[in-house]
Amino acid sequence: MTTTSSGLDLWTAPTLTPAPGQLNATVEVPGSKSLTNRYLVLAALADGPGVLRGALRSRDTDLMVEALRALGATITQGSTPSEWFVTPGTSVGDVTIDCGLAGTVMRFIPAVAALASGRITLDGDAGARVRPMGPILDGLRGLGVRVNDGDRGLLPFTITGSGAVRGGSVDVDASASSQFVSGLLLAAARFDQGLTLRHTGTTLPSLPHIDMTVALLREAGVEVDDSRPAIWQVRPGPITGREVRVEPDLSNASPFLAAALVAGGTVRVPGWPTQTTQPGAMVPEIFTAMGATTSLDGDVLSVTGTGVIHGIDIDLHAGGELAPTIAALAALADSPSRLRGIAHLRGHETDRLAALAIEITRLGGQVEQTSDGLVITPRPLHAGVFHTYHDHRMATAGAIIGLRVPGVEVENVDTTAKTLPGFTGMWLAMLGAEPSSTDGPAI
Numbered sequence: 001m002t003t004t005s006s007g008l009d010l011w012t013a014p015t016l017t018p019a020p021g022q023l024n025a026t027v028e029v030p031g032s033k034s035l036t037n038r039y040l041v042l043a044a045l046a047d048g049p050g051v052l053r054g055a056l057r058s059r060d061t062d063l064m065v066e067a068l069r070a071l072g073a074t075i076t077q078g079s080t081p082s083e084w085f086v087t088p089g090t091s092v093g094d095v096t097i098d099c100g101l102a103g104t105v106m107r108f109i110p111a112v113a114a115l116a117s118g119r120i121t122l123d124g125d126a127g128a129r130v131r132p133m134g135p136i137l138d139g140l141r142g143l144g145v146r147v148n149d150g151d152r153g154l155l156p157f158t159i160t161g162s163g164a165v166r167g168g169s170v171d172v173d174a175s176a177s178s179q180f181v182s183g184l185l186l187a188a189a190r191f192d193q194g195l196t197l198r199h200t201g202t203t204l205p206s207l208p209h210i211d212m213t214v215a216l217l218r219e220a221g222v223e224v225d226d227s228r229p230a231i232w233q234v235r236p237g238p239i240t241g242r243e244v245r246v247e248p249d250l251s252n253a254s255p256f257l258a259a260a261l262v263a264g265g266t267v268r269v270p271g272w273p274t275q276t277t278q279p280g281a282m283v284p285e286i287f288t289a290m291g292a293t294t295s296l297d298g299d300v301l302s303v304t305g306t307g308v309i310h311g312i313d314i315d316l317h318a319g320g321e322l323a324p325t326i327a328a329l330a331a332l333a334d335s336p337s338r339l340r341g342i343a344h345l346r347g348h349e350t351d352r353l354a355a356l357a358i359e360i361t362r363l364g365g366q367v368e369q370t371s372d373g374l375v376i377t378p379r380p381l382h383a384g385v386f387h388t389y390h391d392h393r394m395a396t397a398g399a400i401i402g403l404r405v406p407g408v409e410v411e412n413v414d415t416t417a418k419t420l421p422g423f424t425g426m427w428l429a430m431l432g433a434e435p436s437s438t439d440g441p442a443i
């Protein structure tokens with residue numbers, strides 16, 4: 001790692017020349033962010049103690065633990081960092097909660113805060129203060145919750161919890177984020193009247209993540225009716241405290257599996273679920289379309305590539321999390337790609353459409369931003385700094401491109417700690433290289 005005069009930490013991404021069979025690695029991927037933070041919320045709202053095993057430890061999940069503690073839950077680490085014991089509890093008093101840059105914290109905690117008693121202020125990183133919040137705050141108001149956001153629809157804001165939420169019916173436009181729906185559904189069984197939520201927008205991103213919310217509620221004994229399109233009904237009732245095991249994070253697996261396409265060879269990820277609501281389940285089909293061979297043997301997903309990557313035309317509205325990985329592959333492909341249905345990525349950790357376009361173009365690529373995505377035309381790429389805008393998935397995208405293009409320096413690669421602390425060590429281990437405290441190794 002080097003630090004420039006302007007204070008940027010730069011990590012030279014290791015390069016591996018494509019050679020069939022050269023890459024041969026098995027990568028253990030930690031638990032899913034989305035599952036971990038949902039299980040934590042449900043455990044904190046449950047009718048008795050619960051245990052999470054295989055949980056992700058990262059900035060986003062540690063912030064969720066701190067937020068739930070501030071709201072009265074007792075959460076203690078078990079015998080390993082990925083084991084959490086949760087005892088529900090209710091807080092009384094005024095607290096401030098740091099959401100960092102975590103969408104799951106800023107969108108899942110407000111409804112939990114409304115069930116507590118006191119003035120609860122949520123704030124976060126500078127980048128979090130521009131992420132959309134209005135529809136979920138208006139939704140809470142419609143359910144009887146006092147919210148003061150200065151009518152800005154952004155962090156910071158204060159919720160005055162009275163120890164109970166009336167609940168009832170509410171319309172929410174979730175076209176900017178599925179988390180507006182998940183954030184209300186997760187706590188809804190604890191509302192006096194439960195919740196009937198109707199999505200009013202013309203598009204709905206990340207439906208698998210809403211399905212994940214519904215599935216986890218049902219596993220915890222909550223009655224949810226999702227039989228009508230874009231309407232969810234949650235009956236009031238207890239949430240069961242229980243023991244759960246978290247699946248590996250399939251979206252975080254995607255950069256490692258992508259390495260097989262770029263470098264040629266095979267990357268395996270154990271623990272791949274046969275059935276899951278994670279959008280990362282789309283990875284095998286997408287990578288196959290881009291030129292890989294994939295197979296699931298037991299619970300081990302193998303992706304084998306030749307170094308030749310095909311462009312793809314894909315609607316990613318269900319799995320926008322995967323866009324940075326796919327954009328990085330597209331920049332190295334043998335034909336143009338079109339990524340569609342992902343306008344909402346402009347409200348992610350950064351404006352991901354702009355960030356990907358600017359950074360790939362900076363390395364010599366050709367990327368056009370459309371109203372709802374990107375058109376990527378492969379061009380010979382060259383060395384340069386890949387800026388990451390505090391976005392973990394920009395950092396992993398830079399690492400993917402650097403695997404093929406010598407001299408790609410990923411700025412602030414430690415931003416990967418949002419969901420994957422230790423990314424660089426895992427990346428180097430996958431490549432068979434020793435982690436280095438200086439620049440990336442010559443491989």
Ligand SMILES: O=C(O)C1=C[C@@H](OP(=O)(O)O)[C@@H](O)[C@H](O)C1
Nearest residue numbers: 034177178179205206209320321
């Ligand atoms: O509920 C969740 O766990 C998530 C939902 C999605 O958010 P958006 O619908 O805002 O894209 C996804 O991109 C995010 O990484 C995690």
Ligand SMILES: C=C(OP(=O)(O)O)C(=O)O
Nearest residue numbers: 101102103104321348349
């Ligand atoms: C959009 C993402 O995160 P968040 O949960 O902060 O919305 C993401 O991880 O790609």
